[in-house]
């Protein structure tokens with residue numbers, strides 16, 4: 001037998017009998033507005049029905065995390081946290097300016113873990129926040145092969161296209177959309193990897209539904225204009241402290257927003273006609289992203305790789321589409337911190353497992369490690385700046401393998417910084433429990449301490465999700481909630497270690 005054939009035979013055996021591959025999808029600014037989230041976990045009422053058949057199908061064969069929360073609702077902090085399984089107070093990444101290896105520590109990331117353990121790790125599109133200031137040009141040490149960015153990314157990012165655009169076939173022929181280029185690249189990479197000797201970790205990051213909402217025009221037809229509705233609570237929650245507000249005026253930079261008097265102020269919003277347009281375009285961009293995920297997963301199946309490939313999907317944080325009069329992310333509200341996440345493990349989750357347990361994005365890394373058959377990650381010590389591999393999350397495998405909920409943490413911690421002219425740096429620490437969202441805005445010491453001063457309080461919010469899932473009313477100053485507030489405050493300050501008794 002010819003030696004290359006022997007090698008090939010060996011190679012295909014290794015792929016089949018060795019470790020499973022991992023196909024790792026990320027989408028940008030996608031809240032959990034997917035068919036599979038209908039019910040109490042769907043974002044505040046939206047119409048019409050969403051068209052997301054591919055993610056719904058993947059969800060039906062996955063562990064579907066109905067209540068997964070990001071650790072900070074903006075791109076670079078959320079991605080840095082999820083990809084290292086450490087929280088913002090450990091990565092020290094609170095904005096798009098910082099790179100965790102410079103400000104936090106030399107932490108092993110999810111793709112790097114697989115690369116270090118014999119996988120070919122490949123990254124396409126947006127996985128880390130791009131650019132040298134954010135993550136050192138896509139964190140080269142995480143990848144086995146040179147990173148791929150869609151050639152047309154910059155062209156379609158230009159604000160001149162407006163806040164949204166339904167792109168015609170002709171325009172695409174001149175300049176194809178970048179997410180389509182990424183999906184096509186994923187397809188050809190999968191073909192090349194089919195009979196490779198090593199298992200693969202393939203990360204595919206789509207840019208949509210991030211602004212500008214740009215998608216092939218046919219997706220707009222899924223959402224007839226007359227069926228789009230306005231948000232039913234276009235005002236800030238009653239009793240909300242002003243520090244909780246995000247001035248959403250970034251959206252005003254698009255040329256079609258000129259003359260609409262967008263200030264970003266509390267209790268101002270975008271005019272109704274534009275709100276309806278933007279909501280329709282956002283839904284269309286979600287369906288477009290759903291289509292692209294289907295396109296890549298179909299190729300995985302066609303190549304016969306699906307039986308041995310773990311598939312995960314997550315949106316990097318939620319989004320406000322005019323609810324509270326708020327736009328974009330950058331808040332501690334439910335709509336900004338709650339996002340979609342699912343993990344398909346072939347042969348294990350095929351029948352679909354839906355969980356209402358509260359989970360956190362830092363839980364993904366230890367889950368993928370265990371799902372692929374590696375030993376569990378150790379929990380990080382209090383100061384883990386010199387510890388390259390550890391987790392501040394908890395593997396989700398107990399939610400997959402047993403029906404017992406008794407030991408699950410059932411609480412999620414997120415945070416968002418604000419700077420204030422008079423009080424300086426403030427951090428909003430928020431916590432979601434099965435019944436409540438509780439938030440304290442406190443004075444925060446930056447470098448080198450990175451510590452809250454719980455005695456310097458600049459605002460408190462308490463939402464009762466049993467009766468107020470849209471967070472219309474803060475009960476923090478409601479006398480009938482006094483003992484609940486005290487209990488929640490203790491729990492928030494004890495943090496994730498307190499919640500797990502470690």
Ligand SMILES: *[C@@H]1O[C@H](CO)[C@@H](O)[C@H](O)[C@H]1NC(C)=O
Nearest residue numbers: 008012190191192194195303
């Ligand atoms: C992979 O190997 C199998 C078995 O040798 C072969 O049938 C198949 O065509 C190969 N696939 C690709 C994409 O090369």
Ligand SMILES: *[C@@H]1O[C@H](CO)[C@@H](O)[C@H](O)[C@H]1NC(C)=O
Nearest residue numbers: 232233234467468469470472
């Ligand atoms: C939130 O307020 C809006 C507007 O007043 C109302 O339509 C909606 O029903 C409220 N949500 C809940 C859950 O009470």
Ligand SMILES: *[C@@H]1O[C@H](CO)[C@@H](O)[C@H](O)[C@H]1NC(C)=O
Nearest residue numbers: 235236237238239242266267
């Ligand atoms: C915003 O509007 C709501 C509803 O009208 C009101 O209760 C709240 O006090 C307003 N907030 C501010 C900061 O003006």
Ligand SMILES: *[C@@H]1O[C@H](CO)[C@@H](O)[C@H](O)[C@H]1NC(C)=O
Nearest residue numbers: 258259260261262270271272
């Ligand atoms: C914006 O403000 C100007 C000046 O107050 C007003 O004339 C105009 O009608 C406003 N435009 C919209 C869309 O509200």
Ligand SMILES: *[C@@H]1O[C@H](CO)[C@@H](O)[C@H](O)[C@H]1NC(C)=O
Nearest residue numbers: 105381382383384385386387
């Ligand atoms: C981390 O390493 C540096 C440099 O060796 C050392 O100065 C520092 O004390 C270490 N920190 C911890 C928490 O071990």
Ligand SMILES: *[C@@H]1O[C@H](CO)[C@@H](O)[C@H](O)[C@H]1NC(C)=O
Nearest residue numbers: 351353400401402403404405
């Ligand atoms: C899980 O537990 C519930 C309640 O105890 C029970 O009704 C259900 O059948 C169990 N499911 C499985 C898959 O064991």
